[in-house]
Amino acid sequence: MKPWYxxxxxxxxxxxxxKGRTLxxxxxxxxKALFALMADLSTIEPQKEIQVECTAPDRETLFMVWLNQLxxxxxxxxxxxSEFNLTIRNNNLTAVARGESIDPQKHDLGxxxxxxxxxxxxxxxxxxxxxxxxxxxx
Amino acid sequence: xxxxxxKKINDFLWELPPLGEMRxxxxxxxxxxxxxxxxxxxxxxxxxxxxxxxxxxxxIAMPDAHWGYGFPIGGVAAFDPEEGGxxxxxxxxxxxxxxxxxxTTGLTKDEIMPSLERLIAxxxxxxxxGVGSEGKIRLTPAQIDDVLAGGAxxxxxxxxxxxxxxxxIEEGGYVTWADPKQVSDLAKKRQFREVGTLGSGNHxxxxxxxxxxxxxxxxxxxxxxxxxxxxxIHCGSRALGHQIGTDYLVTLAQASKKYxxxxxxxxxxxxxxxxxxxxxxxxxxxxxxxxxxANRQVISHLTREAVYEIIPQAKLEMLFDVSHNTxxxxxxxxxxxxxxxxxxxxxxxxxxxxxxPEIPPGFRSIGxxxxxxxTMGTCSFILVGTEFGTEQAFGSACHGAGRSMxxxxxxxxxxxxxxIKDLSAKGIIIRTRSYRGVAExxxxxxxxxxxxxxxxxxxxxxxxxxxxxxxxxVKG
Numbered sequence: 001m002k003p004w005y006x007x008x009x010x011x012x013x014x015x016x017x018x019k020g021r022t023l024x025x026x027x028x029x030x031x032k033a034l035f036a037l038m039a040d041l042s043t044i045e046p047q048k049e050i051q052v053e054c055t056a057p058d059r060e061t062l063f064m065v066w067l068n069q070l071x072x073x074x075x076x077x078x079x080x081x082s083e084f085n086l087t088i089r090n091n092n093l094t095a096v097a098r099g100e101s102i103d104p105q106k107h108d109l110g111x112x113x114x115x116x117x118x119x120x121x122x123x124x125x126x127x128x129x130x131x132x133x134x135x136x137x138x
Numbered sequence: 139x140x141x142x143x144x145k146k147i148n149d150f151l152w153e154l155p156p157l158g159e160m161r162x163x164x165x166x167x168x169x170x171x172x173x174x175x176x177x178x179x180x181x182x183x184x185x186x187x188x189x190x191x192x193x194x195x196x197x198i199a200m201p202d203a204h205w206g207y208g209f210p211i212g213g214v215a216a217f218d219p220e221e222g223g224x225x226x227x228x229x230x231x232x233x234x235x236x237x238x239x240x241x242t243t244g245l246t247k248d249e250i251m252p253s254l255e256r257l258i259a260x261x262x263x264x265x266x267x268g269v270g271s272e273g274k275i276r277l278t279p280a281q282i283d284d285v286l287a288g289g290a291x292x293x294x295x296x297x298x299x300x301x302x303x304x305x306x307i308e309e310g311g312y313v314t315w316a317d318p319k320q321v322s323d324l325a326k327k328r329q330f331r332e333v334g335t336l337g338s339g340n341h342x343x344x345x346x347x348x349x350x351x352x353x354x355x356x357x358x359x360x361x362x363x364x365x366x367x368x369x370x371i372h373c374g375s376r377a378l379g380h381q382i383g384t385d386y387l388v389t390l391a392q393a394s395k396k397y398x399x400x401x402x403x404x405x406x407x408x409x410x411x412x413x414x415x416x417x418x419x420x421x422x423x424x425x426x427x428x429x430x431x432a433n434r435q436v437i438s439h440l441t442r443e444a445v446y447e448i449i450p451q452a453k454l455e456m457l458f459d460v461s462h463n464t465x466x467x468x469x470x471x472x473x474x475x476x477x478x479x480x481x482x483x484x485x486x487x488x489x490x491x492x493x494x495p496e497i498p499p500g501f502r503s504i505g506x507x508x509x510x511x512x513t514m515g516t517c518s519f520i521l522v523g524t525e526f527g528t529e530q531a532f533g534s535a536c537h538g539a540g541r542s543m544x545x546x547x548x549x550x551x552x553x554x555x556x557x558i559k560d561l562s563a564k565g566i567i568i569r570t571r572s573y574r575g576v577a578e579x580x581x582x583x584x585x586x587x588x589x590x591x592x593x594x595x596x597x598x599x600x601x602x603x604x605x606x607x608x609x610x611x612v613k614g
Contacts, residue, residue: 009544011177011205038269068384075328075377078270102270109269110574111545112338114232114380117207118387118404137207137232137380138339138545 005033010135015120016067017133023059026123026130027066028084031097034067034116034136035074035081040108044082046098050074055092060123062091063132067116070097075112078102111138139176150597154181159400160188160197167531167597168201172589175542179205186402187215191410192223194472194479198531200486201593202540202585207231208405211485214534216470218479219411224399225420226408227390229482230465232383234426236341236374237461237487238509238537239307239434240520243445244453245367247347250609253448258345258567258610260444265343265437266335267614268571273334275436282326285333286318286378289428290459293435303438305498306456307431308488313466316428317421325381329429332376334436338575340538341373341614342514343441346606349517356504356522356603360457368457368606369445370518371437372511373614375430382422389415411480420480423465434459457520458498458507460487462537468496470532481532489523489535489600497523508600510591511538514568514611515561515581519591521600535600539587548583549574557581567610576613 004025008015014037018029032041054069056062066086074081079099086095102109119135144152144166152173154164164184166173180203187209188197194216203212208228217223243250250257266273277285285292289312290304304311318326336343348366351357362368375382393409393416394401401407409416442454465482472479490497490506497506505522512518523533543551554573557580561568570576595602 007546009546011179011544012211012541014545065388072324072328072377072381072384075270078272078331080270104268104270104571108574109572110338111572111578112269114339115384119207121404 005029007033013135013138015135019129019131023088023130024086026132027086030132031070031084037110037113039080041082043107044080044099046083047100049096049098052095052097059091060121062093063123064116064121064134066093071113080107113138139173139178139181141174150593154184160185162188162193162196164188165196166199167599169593172201172593176203177205180210183210186406190224192217192221194218200536202536202538202590204540206484208403209484212536213484214486214531216479216481216532218477223411223480224408225411225416225465225480226406227386228405229484230423231463231484232380233374234379234423234463235430235461236463238511239371239459240457240509241369241454242361242457243367247365250367254610257448258569260448261441262569262612264440264444267612268338271335272331275333277330282329283318285432286425286428287316288312289431290435293432298436298439303456307459308461311431312428313424316424318425320418320422321382321425322385325378328377328381333433335376336373336614337376338614340579343612344370344608345610346370346608348604349607350605352602359501359504360507362604369441371434375426376433378429379426382426386419427464460509462487483534485537486534487537488533489527490533491523491525491528508535510536512587513581513584514608516587517605517607520604521602523600524598526598527600531599535594536590539584539590541583542585543583545578548580549577552577552580566608568613570613
């Protein structure tokens with residue numbers, strides 16, 4: 001079976017993709033793919049949490065908005081995140097994200113992500129699973 | 139890109155004829171080899187931009203053009219507000235006013251070599267770089283508005299830099315039309331601790347030596363000689379610019395619907411320049427530009443302090459500061475008529491030819507200096523703008539080499555520590571907090587900058603003045 005989160009090729013930047021049995025799990029795994037670009041997820045301990053709320057006109061835009069909220073909030077707190085528990089009702093998303101303060105010695109840092117984009121943005125069903133993806137600008 | 143569908147104007151200029159909904163032709167300035175290597179997506183994006191309301195002259199692609207967000211990266215287009223012209227987030231991008239500033243040092247290669255290790259270590263210590271790095275400056279909400287209104291002048295007023303620096307920055311160090319009110323609180327909050335930080339990805343601070351001079355007269359005017367040491371700083375508007383990009387994608391998507399502008403790619407969302415939404419976005423872009431100019435000014439100051447501590451006889455002076463991802467109002471002559479246009483440059487540099495009043499007086503007879511960055515293992519170039527480029531491409535040139543390999547594939551191909559070891563064997567010192575970042579930015583992951591710069595030179599967009607090579611580099 002393919003991994004639950006992964007990256008995919010894009011010319012100048014990189015795509016991120018999350019899969020799950022539910023829409024929430026796909027969004028959660030999409031967020032893991034995002035933060036895996038910034039740091040090694042296995043080194044991040046869930047010491048602090050962030051509350052996230054967002055809404056969008058459709059679930060594809062919601063995925064992009066969700067990722068952009070996480071980028072902004074993690075940046076303000078100077079954190080990297082690795083755990084995401086969320087619920088989605090009628091394109092309204094509430095979530096708790098957990099992680100810890102950035103430590104270059106501990107987290108095997110990668111690159112900052114400037115933003116999640118509309119490029120290759122898709123949320124779809126495949127073989128019984130939900131898949132959420134987009135290209136991010138790094 | 140399939141070359142057959144293009145009309146060859148000359149060896150370095152190719153036209154996409156205006157078909158269907160295209161209001162103007164597409165113009166691609168590149169060698170046949172570079173055009174053939176370009177993604178088909180570049181053709182699609184050049185075509186899409188050519189369909190936007192109010193576009194004048196042409197939808198333009200630079201020699202390093204590649205698949206971007208709405209506009210190609212390396213895309214240039216100008217819009218006339220009097221003809222329903224638009225302003226688009228796709229034409230500016232997420233890293234507003236990302237750019238390169240180069241400083242002269244008054245040192246030669248022989249003079250710096252004994253201190254090079256210590257110097258780059260000191261710079262690495264004082265210039266924050268990499269994921270999550272914070273600057274020493276802490277700002278309140280009121281103070282951030284001063285940064286967004288004042289740009290490099292704000293930094294100067296706070297003691298970062300010398301008054302003469304401002305004359306060698308586009309717009310004299312800040313744009314007057316910036317409107318901090320149009321920037322969200324979230325964007326401002328993200329910037330409170332990020333003024334004076336380098337960022338990550340392809341951002342860098344590099345100590346370079348002038349390896350070869352191509353144009354002695356221009357080099358003399360710029361004050362550079364063979365073996366001179368220069369310091370180049372590549373970074374942008376940090377989180378504030380990113381957040382403006384994110385915020386306005388949503389605002390402009392709504393505006394495109396409201397004003398019935400057909401959108402052929404979602405990132406091309408836009409608003410008429412004269413609409414409230416268009417004016418708000420333009421004011422926010424101005425604030426983003428000033429944020430980037432302030433950022434590079436503070437980093438220059440930190441660099442000066444570091445250099446003076448290690449080599450007291452050095453003298454760091456501004457050569458010039460160019461911006462890449464911008465929308466600016468400029469006067470251009472199109473079809474024999476002087477017009478006030480909103481020029482979008484996404485991943486391309488302003489490169490005004492001789493005589494333009496925007497160029498510092500000392501450089502006005504040779505054209506605006508342009509820096510085209512290569513990779514940390516190869517070389518970069520200094521050029522000057524041309525009259526031809528000003529007439530045909532709104533005074534624009536390419537901004538870098540452009541990637542030839544995706545980040546994903548680069549990290550599978552190289553290891554950061556090996557790249558650093560290989561570069562060290564070539565005499566280039568790399569300092570970084572991210573080995574992964576270095577692997578993604580490995581020299582082999584980029585197109586040949588020499589090919590790209592030669593195409594810009596031969597196409598007439600800009601004229602080569604000098605080649606510089608890296609000696610030491612802080613990678614973001």
